[in-house]
Amino acid sequence: MRIATTWLCCCSGCHVSMLDLHERLLKLFEDVELVHCPVLMDVKEIPDDVDVALIEGGIRNEENVEVAEELREKAEVVVALGTCACYGGVPGLANLFSNEELLEAVYVETASTENEEGTIPSEGVPELTWRVHPFSDVIEVDYELPGCPPEPDRIAEVLEAILEGEEPELPGYNLCEECPREKREEGLIIPEIRRPVEGEPDPDRCLLEQGYLCMGPATRAGCGARCPKAGVPCTGCAGPTDRSVDQGARMLSTIASAFRADEDEVDPGELVERLRDPVSWFCRFTLPASLIPFRVDR
Amino acid sequence: MAKDWEPKIIAFCCNWCSYGGADTAGVGRMQHPPSARIVRVMCSGRVEPSLVLKAFREGADGVFVGGCHLGDCHYQSGNYKWWRRAEALKRYLEQIGIEPERFRYEWISASEGEKFAQVMTEFHETILELGPLKLDERLKKL
Numbered sequence: 001m002r003i004a005t006t007w008l009c010c011c012s013g014c015h016v017s018m019l020d021l022h023e024r025l026l027k028l029f030e031d032v033e034l035v036h037c038p039v040l041m042d043v044k045e046i047p048d049d050v051d052v053a054l055i056e057g058g059i060r061n062e063e064n065v066e067v068a069e070e071l072r073e074k075a076e077v078v079v080a081l082g083t084c085a086c087y088g089g090v091p092g093l094a095n096l097f098s099n100e101e102l103l104e105a106v107y108v109e110t111a112s113t114e115n116e117e118g119t120i121p122s123e124g125v126p127e128l129t130w131r132v133h134p135f136s137d138v139i140e141v142d143y144e145l146p147g148c149p150p151e152p153d154r155i156a157e158v159l160e161a162i163l164e165g166e167e168p169e170l171p172g173y174n175l176c177e178e179c180p181r182e183k184r185e186e187g188l189i190i191p192e193i194r195r196p197v198e199g200e201p202d203p204d205r206c207l208l209e210q211g212y213l214c215m216g217p218a219t220r221a222g223c224g225a226r227c228p229k230a231g232v233p234c235t236g237c238a239g240p241t242d243r244s245v246d247q248g249a250r251m252l253s254t255i256a257s258a259f260r261a262d263e264d265e266v267d268p269g270e271l272v273e274r275l276r277d278p279v280s281w282f283c284r285f286t287l288p289a290s291l292i293p294f295r296v297d298r
Numbered sequence: 299m300a301k302d303w304e305p306k307i308i309a310f311c312c313n314w315c316s317y318g319g320a321d322t323a324g325v326g327r328m329q330h331p332p333s334a335r336i337v338r339v340m341c342s343g344r345v346e347p348s349l350v351l352k353a354f355r356e357g358a359d360g361v362f363v364g365g366c367h368l369g370d371c372h373y374q375s376g377n378y379k380w381w382r383r384a385e386a387l388k389r390y391l392e393q394i395g396i397e398p399e400r401f402r403y404e405w406i407s408a409s410e411g412e413k414f415a416q417v418m419t420e421f422h423e424t425i426l427e428l429g430p431l432k433l434d435e436r437l438k439k440l
Contacts, residue, residue, distance in 0.1 A: 257382070269385070292355060
């Protein structure tokens, strides 16, 4: 089995997560030849006849498009590895700004930048695409494995399934189902909204019930609820479940429905006051794959 | 602006009040612009933000949601849930760059045909002033 991996618009964290398989990786790679992997190998060109391509990262520039298309042509199976590949990921929040604004911010406006002439690199660098995309906008994807990064065990399961010629499966349900925190039996009620720095969370109870904006209800399970277990609200890195079209909209709906749901006449003013930045909070990982994937008036 | 452009409005109306209000407007032959396509839902509490966003994505220039008056909900608290969602969604729309005026919700009872016709006329005028949203062209951009 010939495997190629590559990175597009990403941080290489998913590759690192794969390396975190440690000894299991050796076992997994007994029948596998790694033919292309810019993170580990000094390779320039993608070889022909790739069986499985693991692509990390989304589409941010013309080079990303080219590499994705070439791999699609040469590989039998293409796997989107990680949330940037599946949904655009954190870099996708750039879609809230125009390319001009972004380049100005990066190359001219930052306090530590010395660039008196305001030069913006334009030669020998690939052109930015109009916005960030999940790469499924550009090429066909066979399997998606979201997570920022995906858990090493999930990566192994997916790879093992593909090597065995089986369909890899992801949990279709949400994070709350695998979160061990205690939940109220009558359903979710959020009495107030607290920022992560406010107060100290009860170690056993559901974080949302305590007012911390945990993305569990709108997020795909599979990580074992690592963050909530450690007392940190889920940020939704694994993207939406099979049952929702838009992770951010789902979360917005959940929060608004559950906010003081035990009282009849609730003025929404206080809720809105506390939701200062709903787009970056609820679409942190999935904006480029959401229903409205960019700022419309940018 | 192209002369042949007419606002496209998607109106989600609850079965028990606003849809009845639209009926009353029709039966009473009250005039309002035909730009709204009404989608009947059982309760405004059934309308989630993704429905509104999807309507915009698929070509609506404006989205309207009509529910029972507060306190009159057939399911007791459905419209209160919708109210909170609607206000949160407004903030979301603002941030994503869709003019919040393109999104309107009202409480219209089944007997308020006149209010229905009036709101539809006003909303049509508002969208006419704002012009087409033109999302589809930009959605196709790489």
